[in-house]
Amino acid sequence: MMKCRICKTDDATKKNSHQLPSFLSVMVSSGGDYKRDKELMFTFDKYRTEVYARGLSSTKWDETFDDLTEERLQQISINPVSEDYVFCPNCEKMLAEFLESPYSMFFKDCKNIDADIPLFFWISVAWRLSVQEKQGFSFGQELNEKLRSLLHRYLLCKENKEDITNLVKEAGVSYRMVRCKDFCRTHAGFIHCRYDEKNEFFSIIVGDLCVCMNFKGDSIPEHFSLYGLEKDIKNAAVNKGVEKEKWIDISVEDYEDMIYRFVRHAARTRIKGLFEIAEEMWRKCNMFGCMPITKKIAFADMVVSQEAKIGDKYLPEIYIQAFKEVTSNPLYN
Numbered sequence: 001m002m003k004c005r006i007c008k009t010d011d012a013t014k015k016n017s018h019q020l021p022s023f024l025s026v027m028v029s030s031g032g033d034y035k036r037d038k039e040l041m042f043t044f045d046k047y048r049t050e051v052y053a054r055g056l057s058s059t060k061w062d063e064t065f066d067d068l069t070e071e072r073l074q075q076i077s078i079n080p081v082s083e084d085y086v087f088c089p090n091c092e093k094m095l096a097e098f099l100e101s102p103y104s105m106f107f108k109d110c111k112n113i114d115a116d117i118p119l120f121f122w123i124s125v126a127w128r129l130s131v132q133e134k135q136g137f138s139f140g141q142e143l144n145e146k147l148r149s150l151l152h153r154y155l156l157c158k159e160n161k162e163d164i165t166n167l168v169k170e171a172g173v174s175y176r177m178v179r180c181k182d183f184c185r186t187h188a189g190f191i192h193c194r195y196d197e198k199n200e201f202f203s204i205i206v207g208d209l210c211v212c213m214n215f216k217g218d219s220i221p222e223h224f225s226l227y228g229l230e231k232d233i234k235n236a237a238v239n240k241g242v243e244k245e246k247w248i249d250i251s252v253e254d255y256e257d258m259i260y261r262f263v264r265h266a267a268r269t270r271i272k273g274l275f276e277i278a279e280e281m282w283r284k285c286n287m288f289g290c291m292p293i294t295k296k297i298a299f300a301d302m303v304v305s306q307e308a309k310i311g312d313k314y315l316p317e318i319y320i321q322a323f324k325e326v327t328s329n330p331l332y333n
């Protein structure tokens with residue numbers, strides 16, 4: 001049995017630990033009602049798109065997928081932000097009791113909470129995603145361990161009702177936040193993380209929120225950009241866990257503009273990935289030289305414009321089919 005990622009002493013026996021707290025998770029799953037029973041989530045990187053779906057209405061299923069095989073059904077039922085056997089029951093309970101419940105109450109119902117809670121909540125979110133390594137980034141061993149230790153000591157202090165002033169100071173972590181309230185109720189939400197290792201600067205876009213954290217101070221890196229939101233982030237107040245959390249509210253238009261820029265960036269990344277996949281298939285098939293660029297473009301075009309339903313796009317079968325087509329058809333020379 002693996003040891004718990006937080007305390008490193010007890011056995012990690014908890015199943016279904018959410019690496020993204022539920023009130024954030026519901027923002028990035030479609031449905032619009034911020035409820036947990038209906039979820040549809042897409043995660044993607046340069047090479048793959050993964051789909052997670054649960055409890056959708058039959059119309060939504062029909063819109064999203066064609067007939068699913070047993071194997072595909074199993075694949076799409078794996079929640080990308082939940083993991084088994086990573087925490088012990090006590091740490092999981094402390095996370096919920098001291099960070100997630102109070103922060104979600106503060107967030108949803110404006111309940112008054114201790115000023116350190118939001119800071120450690122965001123530290124816990126960033127650390128969990130980094131350790132899980134499923135969002136295309138990792139802080140590296142040293143920073144992961146620093147954050148783990150801070151989080152563990154924080155939870156213990158809270159449990160023993162000890163003063164946490166020194167721990168907040170020692171953390172030296174700051175963050176700024178921008179919000180587009182209720183955006184995901186009417187639009188689709190997503191999660192996207194970026195990590196600037198040199199400056200220890202982490203940005204996360206999750207549902208209605210963008211949070212930018214600095215793990216070694218409170219400045220913003222010189223060439224920082226975040227799909228057009230950089231100005232708002234710069235104008236946002238710095239949170240250090242000593243005062244009530246502050247953020248800037250931005251308009252739906254500005255948030256949509258950010259998403260538009262993000263999609264353009266993601267599309268460029270995806271095309272690069274598709275070119276690499278095509279090249280790799282070319283090599284594996286022992287074809288002569290490099291794959292001609294015209295064929296690569298035809299391949300990417302075919303994959304992207306494939307008339308599959310959204311949940312069925314980017315499956316390996318589609319890559320193979322497109323590759324066969326462009327290599328056998330003399331039209332693509």
Ligand SMILES: [Zn+2]
Nearest residue numbers: 004007088091
């Ligand atoms: Zn533990």
